[in-house]
Amino acid sequence: MTDSSPLHARLYAEMVHRIRTGVWQPGDRVPSEKSLVAEFGTSRGPVRQALAALRAEGMISGRRGAPPRVQRTAPAQSFDTFMSFTEWARELGLVPGQRVIEASRRPATEDISRELQIEPDTPVVEIIRLRLLDGKPAMLERSLFPYEIGRHLLSADLDGGSIYQTLCTAGVVPVRARHVIDAVAAHPLEVEQLHVQPGAPLLRVRRLAYDVLGTVIETADDRYLPAMATFVVENSAEHRTPLTRQAGSADVDLFDRAL
Amino acid sequence: MTDSSPLHARLYAEMVHRIRTGVWQPGDRVPSEKSLVAEFGTSRGPVRQALAALRAEGMISGRRGAPPRVQRTAPAQSFDTFMSFTEWARELGLVPGQRVIEASRRPATEDISRELQIEPDTPVVEIIRLRLLDGKPAMLERSLFPYEIGRHLLSADLDGGSIYQTLCTAGVVPVRARHVIDAVAAHPLEVEQLHVQPGAPLLRVRRLAYDVLGTVIETADDRYLPAMATFVVENSAEHRTPLTRQAGSADVDLFDRAL
DNA sequence: GCCTACAAGTTGTCTGTACTAGTCGGAATG
DNA sequence: CATTCCGACTAGTACAGACAACTTGTAGGC
Numbered sequence: 001m002t003d004s005s006p007l008h009a010r011l012y013a014e015m016v017h018r019i020r021t022g023v024w025q026p027g028d029r030v031p032s033e034k035s036l037v038a039e040f041g042t043s044r045g046p047v048r049q050a051l052a053a054l055r056a057e058g059m060i061s062g063r064r065g066a067p068p069r070v071q072r073t074a075p076a077q078s079f080d081t082f083m084s085f086t087e088w089a090r091e092l093g094l095v096p097g098q099r100v101i102e103a104s105r106r107p108a109t110e111d112i113s114r115e116l117q118i119e120p121d122t123p124v125v126e127i128i129r130l131r132l133l134d135g136k137p138a139m140l141e142r143s144l145f146p147y148e149i150g151r152h153l154l155s156a157d158l159d160g161g162s163i164y165q166t167l168c169t170a171g172v173v174p175v176r177a178r179h180v181i182d183a184v185a186a187h188p189l190e191v192e193q194l195h196v197q198p199g200a201p202l203l204r205v206r207r208l209a210y211d212v213l214g215t216v217i218e219t220a221d222d223r224y225l226p227a228m229a230t231f232v233v234e235n236s237a238e239h240r241t242p243l244t245r246q247a248g249s250a251d252v253d254l255f256d257r258a259l
Numbered sequence: 260m261t262d263s264s265p266l267h268a269r270l271y272a273e274m275v276h277r278i279r280t281g282v283w284q285p286g287d288r289v290p291s292e293k294s295l296v297a298e299f300g301t302s303r304g305p306v307r308q309a310l311a312a313l314r315a316e317g318m319i320s321g322r323r324g325a326p327p328r329v330q331r332t333a334p335a336q337s338f339d340t341f342m343s344f345t346e347w348a349r350e351l352g353l354v355p356g357q358r359v360i361e362a363s364r365r366p367a368t369e370d371i372s373r374e375l376q377i378e379p380d381t382p383v384v385e386i387i388r389l390r391l392l393d394g395k396p397a398m399l400e401r402s403l404f405p406y407e408i409g410r411h412l413l414s415a416d417l418d419g420g421s422i423y424q425t426l427c428t429a430g431v432v433p434v435r436a437r438h439v440i441d442a443v444a445a446h447p448l449e450v451e452q453l454h455v456q457p458g459a460p461l462l463r464v465r466r467l468a469y470d471v472l473g474t475v476i477e478t479a480d481d482r483y484l485p486a487m488a489t490f491v492v493e494n495s496a497e498h499r500t501p502l503t504r505q506a507g508s509a510d511v512d513l514f515d516r517a518l
Numbered sequence: 519g520c521c522t523a524c525a526a527g528t529t530g531t532c533t534g535t536a537c538t539a540g541t542c543g544g545a546a547t548g
Numbered sequence: 549c550a551t552t553c554c555g556a557c558t559a560g561t562a563c564a565g566a567c568a569a570c571t572t573g574t575a576g577g578c
Contacts, residue, residue, distance in 0.1 A: 006561060032528060043563045048529090056315060064529050065570030079494060177494040182485040183442035183460040201442040201460035226441040231490075235338060235436040265531060291558060302533045307559090323559050324540030 007042055008049035014040075015050055019059055019070055029067040030060055058234070083177060083209070085131050085139065085222075086162035097132030100159055101140075101193065105147065115208070115219045118146050125150025127163070130193045137194045138228035143220040172217055174209040181205050181231060184223065194225055201226060266301055267308035273299075274309055278318055278329055288326040289319055317493060342436060342468070344390050344398065344481075345421035356391030359418060360399075360452065364406065374467070374478045377405050384409025386422070389452045396453045397487035402479040431476055433468040440464050440490060443482065453484055460485060 018024045031039075036047045051068065054060045062068030081087045089096035104126050113120040124144050131139040143163065145153065152170040153163060164174065186200040196202070202223040209218040277283045290298070295306045310327065313319045321327030340346045348355035363385050372379040383403050390398040402422065404412065411429040412422060423433065445459040455461075461482040468477040 008561080034528075045562055045564095049561090062529070063570075064531095064568095065527085066572080067528065082494060179492045179494065181440060181462070181490040181492075182488075183462040183483075184485065185458075185460045199444075199458050199460075201444045201458075203440070203442040203462075224442075226443065229441075231440040233438045233440075235341060235438065267531075293558075304532055304534095308531090310559095321559070322540075323538095323561095324557085325542080326558065 006046075008046035008053075011036075011040060011042070011046055011050035012053045015054055016059070019054075024070050026070045026072050028070050030062075030070060032067055080164070083174060084162050084164045085141070086165070089133055094133045095135070097135060098159060099130045099132070101128040101130055101189075103127045103154060105150075105154065112144055112219075115216070116144065116146055117216045123147040125154060127153060128189075133228055136228070137225065139222055139224045140190050140193055141220060141222045143218055145218050146216070149217050167217070173211060174217060175211060176214075177207055177209040179205050179207050186223075190223055194223075196225070203229065203231075205231075265305075267305040267312075270295075270299060270301070270305055270309035271312045274313055275318070278313075283329050285329045285331050287329050289321075289329060291326055339423070342433060343421050343423045344400070345424070348392055353392045354394070356394060357418060358389045358391070360387040360389055360448075362386045362413060364409075364413065371403055371478075374475070375403065375405055376475045382406040384413060386412060387448075392487055395487070396484065398481055398483045399449050399452055400479060400481045402477055404477050405475070408476050426476070432470060433476060435469040435473075437467045438464050439466075445482075449482055453482075455484070462488065462490075464490075 015024075015030075024030060030051070033044055033047050033051070037044055040047065051060065051062075055062065055068070059071055060068040061071055081091055085098075086096045105123055106126060107121040108116065108118060108124045110120050112124060113122060116124065118124075125147055127141075127143045127145075127150070129141045129143075130137055131141055144150075149167065149172050152172070153166060156166045167173070182204050183201050184204045186194065186196045186198060186202050188198070190196060190202060191198050191200075194202075203226050205220075205222045205224070207218070207220040207222065208216060209220070211217050274283075274289075283289060289295075289310070292303055292306055292310070296303055299306065310319065310321075314321065314327070318330055319327040320330055340350055345355045345357075364382055365385060366380040367375065367377060367383045369379050371383060372381060375383065377383075384406055386400075386402045386404075386409070388400045388402075389396055390400055403409075408426065408431050411431070412425060415425045426432070441463050442460055443463045445453065445455045445457060445461050447457070449455060449461060450457050450459075453461075462485050464479075464481045464483070466477065466479040466481065467475060468479075470476050
């Protein structure tokens, strides 16, 4: 987009814009590389690089000899959107909210120190927050940070904004994360905060986030109300779209009736 | 690998081989593009294309100016592996098993017909199977097929092999699928088959599979024991690895103790 | 009218060159 | 001895040209 960014990135941004605004309709053929080259006044390389990026995200498809076609638009959430509850909610047009349940400093147990790759008994910061969508409880988030990183949070206004935003302004930028998804039964704290029955099924996402140097900056355990959020992946033989978090339409369950 | 396949694909295969066999160790630097060009006797293009493919799958990482490094090997499951329980288990070195609970033909209810995009009261085939890993119950799978597709299964040996394999030999090939992941409480059938308490949390994956023409060929509802399987996604600012299904190490939960 | 063969157009692939931006290690410096 | 600085090296970007593989629409033949 910027003048300084590489040419292929600008072409990519322009093409995404054309797809999003419908200049290139789903099912339509994308203009040929030759005409794009003529239009943008570049060589074929950057154009192909931009098209390859679109293709990698499933926005277009193409075979040899045939012009690529615009696919049904897969949203393709960015890293930030996937990492940050706040960003995610905003993108969906929902109002994110949060209530801090606990923000504490404590020495790391052996398990926690292993997760965070620090020495046992080193201080860590634990933050437990209830996350809301449009004012309704949606997720309970427990995060652990090494003290050096978490200390920026203890003094911050956690009820106001995103943890990630706060960390980024403090110079701690997550660039890599690993998410493990499974299901767990609601524990007392979730019963209280999410207003569910004891033992109710919750969708759990455990997250390990790393900074650019590869050091662990956060380990987290998010527990979603299944009715409020689900995860979606679209799959094809040629291509796999990245995992996407979806706001929960508590839709009809085909099989509940059958049993 | 083949002589006929494109050069960059052969280079890619060779590089993957070197990473898998440990010629290029994780954490090591990959030889510079220049030396690869010299070794393979090609120009820089195909080498960079192969490296880009490795990078897209998260196997290497690189910044400008610095030689790329081999990352911890993320397995990168293929479409088939992700679709088929049988394939997935085999790839992990586990023995997949199945027991058919029910295989029936019935008219579609309104909900089912909507899912399968067929007329109400059209016959459908429903198959309920218990899936095993190393002989232990791992997942309960309920699949619905339009009759024209499902009829191939009613006569097949479902206890022996994969549904997808059977369908493929009958000329029905899934090429696209959409998976929605959430959590549900165990119902009576799961209590009985998976040996869990009533209401126990299960990891649910609902799947809609399409063939090359875009017609729905299956809708399914898989319910995993969280201890037996989880889903993993690795994430970075530059790149997102596709979702991966992982066999469940019933590992320690950091937070269970804390509550 | 239907099918086949061909020609034009398009994408995939590969080579070669050149420049820019960034990294890395060793030499010079304090 | 630690730090800084600089030069060599590396990857990212871009351009130009050429050929191969494939699709598609058209013109011709049956």
